[in-house]
Amino acid sequence: MKNPNGYGSVIKLGGKRRKPFGARITTGYSNNGKQTFKYIGYFETRKAAMQALAEYNANPYDIDLEKITIREVMDRFIKEKEQTIENLTLKSYKMYYRYLKPLHNKKIRDVKTIELQTFIDSMPQLSTGTLKNLKSFIGLVLKKAMELDIIDKDYSQFIKLPKHRNKIERKVFTEEEIAILWTNLNEFDYVDVILILIYTGMRINELLKLPKENINLEENTIIGGNKTKAGKNRVIPIHPKILPLITRRMSNKTFFLIPNKSEEGYYLYNNFRKNEFMKIMKKLGMEHTVHDTRHTFATMITDVSTNESAITQILGHTNIKMTRKYTHTNIEKMRKEMEKIN
Structure with a gap:
C-alpha cells in the first residue's frame, strides 16, 4: 500500500549494513523539482523502520x-x-x-x-x-x-x-520545635500540614495525595493509602490536637485535602518540599527533612505506648492484607494509644 503524500517512506540501503532499512521523510523539493529527504533513523528490519515512521507521523x-x-x-x-x-x-x-x-x-x-x-x-x-x-x-x-x-x-x-x-540521619522534632510550629500556625501557610504529618505519622506523598473522601469527621479517622501493602487502606485515628486543622481544610472546595496552588490537583512532593517545607524550616531556624515528621511521630508514640500492634497498624509497618477489616475495637485501641501523645 502506498503511503499518503508527505508521510515519508522506507527504503533498503545498499551494501552490507547492520541496519539496512532507512526511514525518511520529505523535507521539500530541489530547484529541479526532486524531493529532498531527511532520515529519522536506520533499522534492522523493514517492520521496525515502518513503525518508527508511523510514530514520527503520529508525534512529529x-x-x-x-x-x-x-x-x-x-x-x-x-x-x-x-x-x-x-x-x-x-x-x-x-x-x-x-x-x-x-x-x-x-x-x-x-x-x-x-x-x-x-x-x-x-x-x-x-x-x-x-x-x-x-x-x-x-x-x-x-x-x-x-x-x-x-x-x-x-x-x-x-x-x-x-x-x-x-544514609540520611533522621532527626526528630523536639518538643520546643513542635511548640514553635503551633505558635506560627497562622503566620505561614502549610505549617498545619507539617503538624498533621507529625501527629499522624503519614508519609508525605500519602498525605499530599489524600482525597477528602478518605476522611471521616464523624468517626475522626483517615484512610491511609500508599507505598506498602500494610500502608494501604489502613485506618488512622485523628489526634484531637490536629482535628481543627483537618476540619478547616475539609471546608475548602477541593478534591484533595492538600491541593496545589491551582487547587485542581494534589501538591507534588518536590514542589511542596522546595516551596513550602524548606522555606518554613529556614524562617523558623530549623533543620529537618520532610521525612523527619514521620520519624517524630514514631518516636513520640513509642515513648508513650507499649502496644506494638496498635503502633505498627497506625504506621502501616505490618504485612497486613489490603482487604483487612478494621473493627470498631481495633480503631479505638489505636486511638487510645495515639491520644497518649501530648
Missing part, C-alpha cells in the same frame, strides 16, 4: 540531528516504553526525567562526559543507589539516541559515582 519531532535535545529523546524513549514496562518502572523513569531537568534543553550531541559528571555531582541529596539508577536511565536514553544515529557514543559509561553516601 525535530529530526535535525544538530538540534535534537535530551528532552526530545527522553520523550520518545518513555513513549515507546510506557506500554511495555511495569507501572512502577514507568514512574521511576518519569522521576529520573524530572531529575534531569537542568539538561532538558541541551543538544544531546553536545553532552559529553564532563556535562554528565557535573550534573551527577550537583545532586548531593540523592543516595548512591538512586544515582546508580539515574546513571542507568541516562545510559538508556543515550542508547536510544545511538539507535536514531543522533550520537555514536554513550558517555554515561564514564560517569563516576560516589563510593558511598551515608
Whole structure:
C-alpha cells in the first residue's frame, strides 16, 4: 500500500549494513523539482523502520540531528516504553526525567562526559543507589539516541559515582520545635500540614495525595493509602490536637485535602518540599527533612505506648492484607494509644 503524500517512506540501503532499512521523510523539493529527504533513523528490519515512521507521523519531532535535545529523546524513549514496562518502572523513569531537568534543553550531541559528571555531582541529596539508577536511565536514553544515529557514543559509561553516601540521619522534632510550629500556625501557610504529618505519622506523598473522601469527621479517622501493602487502606485515628486543622481544610472546595496552588490537583512532593517545607524550616531556624515528621511521630508514640500492634497498624509497618477489616475495637485501641501523645 502506498503511503499518503508527505508521510515519508522506507527504503533498503545498499551494501552490507547492520541496519539496512532507512526511514525518511520529505523535507521539500530541489530547484529541479526532486524531493529532498531527511532520515529519522536506520533499522534492522523493514517492520521496525515502518513503525518508527508511523510514530514520527503520529508525534512529529525535530529530526535535525544538530538540534535534537535530551528532552526530545527522553520523550520518545518513555513513549515507546510506557506500554511495555511495569507501572512502577514507568514512574521511576518519569522521576529520573524530572531529575534531569537542568539538561532538558541541551543538544544531546553536545553532552559529553564532563556535562554528565557535573550534573551527577550537583545532586548531593540523592543516595548512591538512586544515582546508580539515574546513571542507568541516562545510559538508556543515550542508547536510544545511538539507535536514531543522533550520537555514536554513550558517555554515561564514564560517569563516576560516589563510593558511598551515608544514609540520611533522621532527626526528630523536639518538643520546643513542635511548640514553635503551633505558635506560627497562622503566620505561614502549610505549617498545619507539617503538624498533621507529625501527629499522624503519614508519609508525605500519602498525605499530599489524600482525597477528602478518605476522611471521616464523624468517626475522626483517615484512610491511609500508599507505598506498602500494610500502608494501604489502613485506618488512622485523628489526634484531637490536629482535628481543627483537618476540619478547616475539609471546608475548602477541593478534591484533595492538600491541593496545589491551582487547587485542581494534589501538591507534588518536590514542589511542596522546595516551596513550602524548606522555606518554613529556614524562617523558623530549623533543620529537618520532610521525612523527619514521620520519624517524630514514631518516636513520640513509642515513648508513650507499649502496644506494638496498635503502633505498627497506625504506621502501616505490618504485612497486613489490603482487604483487612478494621473493627470498631481495633480503631479505638489505636486511638487510645495515639491520644497518649501530648
